[in-house]
Amino acid sequence: MKPKAMIFALAALAAVPALAQEPPMETFNYPETKRLDVSEELFGRTFVDPYRWLETDLRSDDDVARWVTTQNALTRNYLDTLPTRDVFCDRLASVLDYEQATAPIKRANRYFFTRNATTTNQPALLVRDGATGEDQVLIDPNTWSEDNADALAEWSVSDNGKYIAYGVQSGGSDWRTIQVLDVDTQQVRQDEVKWARFTQIAWDKAGKGFFYSSFPEPKGDAGASAAVSGHAVYYHALGTEQADDRLVYSTPDDPKLLHLSDRSDDGRYLFIASTASVGVNALTVIDLSTEDWAPRTVVEGFDAEWSVVGNSDDRLFILTSDNAERRKLVTLDLDDAEGKVVEIVPEDDAVLTRAVLVGGRLIAYYLVNANTEVRRFNLNGTPEGKVDLPGIGSAAVMQGDAADTEAFFLFSSYNMPISVLRYDVDKNAVSTWFEPKVPVDLDRVKVEQRFYHSHDGTRVPIFIVRRDDVDAAAPTLLYGYGGYAVSQVPVYNPAQMAWVEQGGVLAVANIRGGGEYGRAWHMAGRLVNKQNVFDDFIAAAEFLKAEGITSEKGLAIQGESNGGLLVGAVVNQRPDLFDAALPGVGVMDMLRFHKFTGGAMWISDFGNPDIEADFDNLLAYSPYHNINPRPGVDYPAILATTAEADDRVVPGHTFKYVARLQAEELGPKPRLVRVEARAGHGAGMPLDKLVSLYADMWAFAARWTGLKVAPVK
Structure with missing residues (x-):
């Protein structure tokens, strides 16, 4: 049973003795994993995959x-x-x-x-x-299953406030x-709608x-492994x-596309964004005032992002x-047969990430060195100043209506x-509409933004979070992602605070592949440029050591998901640099990722x-294929984590990776896997499972980085 939340001081009290770090087990007898070699010719070369049998659900x-189980x-x-x-x-x-709590959605007063009460999962x-x-x-989804692994997912309220359509996520599945x-x-x-996804x-x-998107019903018991095809x-x-x-x-004719729909506030139009990749989409508009609902594609092709505000x-x-x-x-007049686009707010040095129309104003969100700045404009694009925020941090897009002058949004920092x-x-x-009371003395947590240079001279931001009395070198947890234009912005993560308050350092690197500096930053970390992501992360580690x-x-x-790939890749490339590695739900087999569920996306x-050209590039960094024993060079301690119901990055990626890690002579440190039951890619995981997962990861990292841990009083 979880204790009630209460206010604690930080852990660095001299009177509290640190616990011993040495575990009794220092040798690891891994269970034998059978090899069933699958040999195939790929672009004139023979490849043997000994652990392909572990791909099966x-x-x-x-x-x-x-x-x-073993x-x-x-x-x-x-x-x-x-x-x-x-x-x-x-x-x-x-x-x-x-x-x-989340930002409220207002309907008919x-x-x-959503809100979680204490002690609920x-x-x-x-x-x-x-x-x-x-x-x-x-x-209350806490009543849906005994283990609380079923969660409330997407939800929407009718304009009259009478109905809520909501998604049920079972056991972590997408x-x-x-x-x-x-x-x-x-x-x-x-009313019940099945097989909705994305x-x-x-x-x-x-x-x-209501409108929703779904795939065709999978045949038989293929739901967990069904391909992402035929979205509608x-x-x-x-x-x-x-x-x-x-x-x-x-x-x-193009079944790989995803189609996401949203409705205009006035109820007249349905907007459908169609895409097969991040950051680009076609745009289709349907006039709901007509009987035939004929789709009109106003932006064809997939060369840029087009999001209706x-x-x-x-x-x-x-x-x-x-x-x-x-x-x-920009604006686009649907009465204009030529579909002429008119710029109203030009591109800025800062990165425009999102915008919303509320109360007759355009509210635009910008990233300035990974921090949020909110600006307002009239409907002609004339600037009207900024929206005051509580400090340096991150703001989520407002929940509001085009005709209502009341709106809500979230704000946070590390x-x-x-x-x-x-x-x-x-x-x-x-x-302030809602401010949580947290059981951590955040006045003693300081946040710095520093910059370092990668291998090619690129200047990369990094956030450093630590206790205000930690001035000397200390055990550090370095986090990264580096893909899909996902920006790592300052946001409060209570699990990370459990590391920081023990005297550990948290570092978050804004490496290429993310969206911190716009599309160019993303493009510099994708496809043939993917090695930049790994080089940026390695440079972050070197910077942290060089700066003491x-x-x-x-x-x-x-790192998790694409970040799990990141961790797996850099461990292979620089095993000497790291002492512990925590790859979570990672993409580890870069030659076969496109063959599972939504991997083709x-x-x-x-x-x-x-x-062939892509194959060669992928093979160069694929974590599964580049595990490389080197004389005199030991791998760090590795705890890979995944979940049995992950139908986004299937757990077979991690299983194969760990099997090969254990089969090679990589030094004396442990190379282990943790597989969660009744969980998926991360969303919807109940609180008790989160507590157990992070306790395992932080204890593992503390053991191999020398972090001295004491009970918090």
Whole structure:
């Protein structure tokens, strides 16, 4: 049982003795993993894959399931010997256990938002009638399963505030089942939509039905391994069967495309963004006031991003990267047969990341060295100053209506928990709507932004977070991602605070492949430029040591998904540089990633293994294929983590990677895998599973970086 959250001082109290770091187990007898060599000719070369059998879903293959059971037992036996694990487990249960809320969505003077009460595993969805009404729980996913591994996913409220359509995520899967709640009666209706995935939910203006995206129903038991193909937008009318849902838009001639739909605030238009890769899309508009709902593609091709911000009658406001790598705002008049685009807010030195139309104003979000700046404009693009923020940090896009002057957004930083702020458009004034109370003394946590140079002279930002009394070199956790234009911005992560308050350093590198400096920054870390991502991360590690931030034998690295690939690649390239590595749900086999579930969508960032030039580039850094024993060079301690229901990056990537790690002579440090049951790629994981996962990772990293850990009083 998790203790109630309470205020603690930081852990560096001289009177509290540090726990011993040496575990009793120093040799590792790995279970034998059978080799079933699969030999194939690829571009004139012979490749042998000895562990391909581990790609099979463990839930349908007894041999893989037995392998996972044996590996989990080895890992569990080792982690349970670490004396720091119990300390981290207790502390994480406290720092993760605090009340949090999302920005409310206002409908008919009702405010809808999610909030997790303390001691609960999953956040619930609540409603508040009026600005000062009582909060009432509408949907509580903690009642859905015994292990709380089923979670509330996407949700949308009808304009009249009477209905909520919401996705149910089961056991971490990307698949969704959409259900409908009657807000007044608090009864779940008979309406049910299955096989939704990568979807938004958008109600029609009258609240009679909603739009969603889904794939064809997989055949047999293939749901977990089904390919991402045939995505389409449908309309579900309340009170009807899913079989009768209206097909709104699809591209059977190009089944790899994803189609995401959203509706204009005035209810007239449905906007559909179609894409097969990050940062580029076609744009289709449907006039919902007509009976035929005929789609009109206003932007063809996939050369730039085109995101509709809002509309004023037939005039669309669009954020685009067309001839603007850091994006700009334009208008497009649907009455104009030529579809002429007019620039209203030009490209800036800062990166325009998002925009929204609320209260008759355009609110634009910019990144300035990975920090958020919010600016406002009138509908002609005339600047009207900035929106005051509480400090240096990150702001999420406002929830609001084009005609309503009240909007809400989230704000956070590394040492500032996520708060909900209310924005009065007329007064250009920000006030606090919800501020969490966290059980960490954040006044003693300092945040610095530094810059270092990569191998080719590129200047890269890095955030450094540590206690205000940590001035000497200390064990450090270096985090990175580097892909898909995803920016690493300052945001509060309570699990990371459990590391920092023990005297450890947290470093987050804004390496290429992300979106911190626009499209060029992303392009510099994708396809043939992917090695820049790894070089930037290696340079970050060297910088931390050269600057005396990291202790000489005290550097752990962490990354998840594309960041798991990052960790696996740099460990192979510079095993001498790192002391512990935590690759999570990583893409580890770069020659076969496109053959599983949605992997083909990643070709836009990685390249296509079926094309020789791309194949050669991928082979050069693929973590699975580049594990390389070198005389006198030991690999760091490695704890790879994944989950049995991950249908985005299938766990077979990690299984094969760890099997090969254990089969090679790479030194005496452990090379282990941790496989979570009833979990997926990360979203929806219940609080108790998160506590256990981070306790294992931090205890492992502490053991191999020398972090001295003490109970927090």
